[in-house]
Amino acid sequence: MEIKKTSLYQLHQSNNAKFVEFAGYKMPIQYPEGIVEEHKFTRSHSGIFDVSHMGQLFIYGQDSLVEDLEKIFPLDLKNLKINHSKYSFLMNDAAGIHDDLILTKIENGFLIILNAACKESDYKILNKLLHNKYKMVLDEKRSLIAIQGPKSSEILNNLIKGVNKLSFMSGNWFSFQNQKIYITRSGYTGEDGFEISLLNEDAEKFTKKLIEQGAKLIGLGARDTLRLEAGLCLYGHELDKDKTPVEANLKWAISKERVSKGNFIGFSKISKQLADGVKKIRVGIKPEGRVIAREKTKIFNQSDVLIGEITSGTFGPSVNGPVAMGYVENDFSKKNTKIFLEVRGKKHPANICGLPFYKKSYVKGANK
Amino acid sequence: MSEVKYSKEHEWIKLEGDVATIGITKHATEMLGDIVFTELPEKGSSVEKDGTAGVVESTKAASDVYTPVSGEVVDTNQEIVDDPSKINQDPENSAWFFKLKVKDKSEMDSLMNKEDYDKFAKESSS
Numbered sequence: 001m002e003i004k005k006t007s008l009y010q011l012h013q014s015n016n017a018k019f020v021e022f023a024g025y026k027m028p029i030q031y032p033e034g035i036v037e038e039h040k041f042t043r044s045h046s047g048i049f050d051v052s053h054m055g056q057l058f059i060y061g062q063d064s065l066v067e068d069l070e071k072i073f074p075l076d077l078k079n080l081k082i083n084h085s086k087y088s089f090l091m092n093d094a095a096g097i098h099d100d101l102i103l104t105k106i107e108n109g110f111l112i113i114l115n116a117a118c119k120e121s122d123y124k125i126l127n128k129l130l131h132n133k134y135k136m137v138l139d140e141k142r143s144l145i146a147i148q149g150p151k152s153s154e155i156l157n158n159l160i161k162g163v164n165k166l167s168f169m170s171g172n173w174f175s176f177q178n179q180k181i182y183i184t185r186s187g188y189t190g191e192d193g194f195e196i197s198l199l200n201e202d203a204e205k206f207t208k209k210l211i212e213q214g215a216k217l218i219g220l221g222a223r224d225t226l227r228l229e230a231g232l233c234l235y236g237h238e239l240d241k242d243k244t245p246v247e248a249n250l251k252w253a254i255s256k257e258r259v260s261k262g263n264f265i266g267f268s269k270i271s272k273q274l275a276d277g278v279k280k281i282r283v284g285i286k287p288e289g290r291v292i293a294r295e296k297t298k299i300f301n302q303s304d305v306l307i308g309e310i311t312s313g314t315f316g317p318s319v320n321g322p323v324a325m326g327y328v329e330n331d332f333s334k335k336n337t338k339i340f341l342e343v344r345g346k347k348h349p350a351n352i353c354g355l356p357f358y359k360k361s362y363v364k365g366a367n368k
Numbered sequence: 369m370s371e372v373k374y375s376k377e378h379e380w381i382k383l384e385g386d387v388a389t390i391g392i393t394k395h396a397t398e399m400l401g402d403i404v405f406t407e408l409p410e411k412g413s414s415v416e417k418d419g420t421a422g423v424v425e426s427t428k429a430a431s432d433v434y435t436p437v438s439g440e441v442v443d444t445n446q447e448i449v450d451d452p453s454k455i456n457q458d459p460e461n462s463a464w465f466f467k468l469k470v471k472d473k474s475e476m477d478s479l480m481n482k483e484d485y486d487k488f489a490k491e492s493s494s
Binding site for chain 2: 029030032035036037039072221224225232291294314317322331344
């Protein structure tokens, strides 16, 4: 299969990006300044992320669509206001996760943002579950650009007036050079930010405008360290078909109202796990030293018994130390539980910790 | 000044008397990206030519560091353990990794000189 490129490919190239193949796309992993600088710039200023490889699925329909989607997602969609978003998952009957996604109610339907590697199969699964009843467009004509970091609201508002009024997890249509663009206040870095869906032919000039305003292009490498510090899951690592949302410690994303009534895919497993607890659960893990425990690192308890495995681990530039997430047996999931990570044949001490690793301290009062 | 030689695993080695100083090349640091973790061999331990003698990790991945010659580790550079970013800043000078009392100087003969290494690095990265 031919490797795909996003509309910003030329721009990445002219900014001397290093490329990597990701989910069938040639994507920038980093630029010359490097992952650590890109990470820090996003935390202190504003970073631009090309996430055009992700799926933008538009599903059009009226009231029956809301009802049909409620049979799929554990969300209270009837009470979801227009232009508001929810994080959710596409599950199988055993509540294993096909994909995690963001669903936004738009006029005449829904916009669902899907992971790049899953989007084609998600489309097929959803189309089948919806019995081919609705118009579904996995839109390849649109790019998706994220701008993240404390200066992003000001920068984007200079170009698109009014975006700074959006509340977190909501969106709206705006216009850029007479083209309709859809912007949501959301992201994947633990920072304030936005995701902008616009036509492919406008993506480059729009991104160049953001760069003129002082934002910088950031690669997938820093996107990964940022999301990990923010304690956010990455599909294929923290989430997959053998893990449920309850095991992934994402029960906050499951509507209590819906669980009380049932009638969605995976319900019986979810309700059982919510009532009886789970055997394994996703946790944050902080190594005591500097050693980095990568994915697949084995986790042991103090009696040297294997209790789990790391799903993502790296060096967190803002934490200035190693950070990881993984699954451990439920009995060892409490904060401050001492564990050991086997790296290159040696066991290194670490502790279970709360997520996120990095939390923004917003200034709330102006006169201090 | 003695001549600096280079290995195919992207280490540099400088021999002064019986003692060789070993580090990783600038080209290696450029391929690795930001180095955020370093592990060095223990002082007093023996290492064998082409054997593992340490680890460097970038935000992306871990890579082994090999020794281009055999010998006994007589010194290690704690500064790059405490602040691994120094390796990106000055890889072929102050950010050396370890010093060896060399067992057999003839092991140096198979290594590349600067000109050959530069050519090798250019070819291996393209």
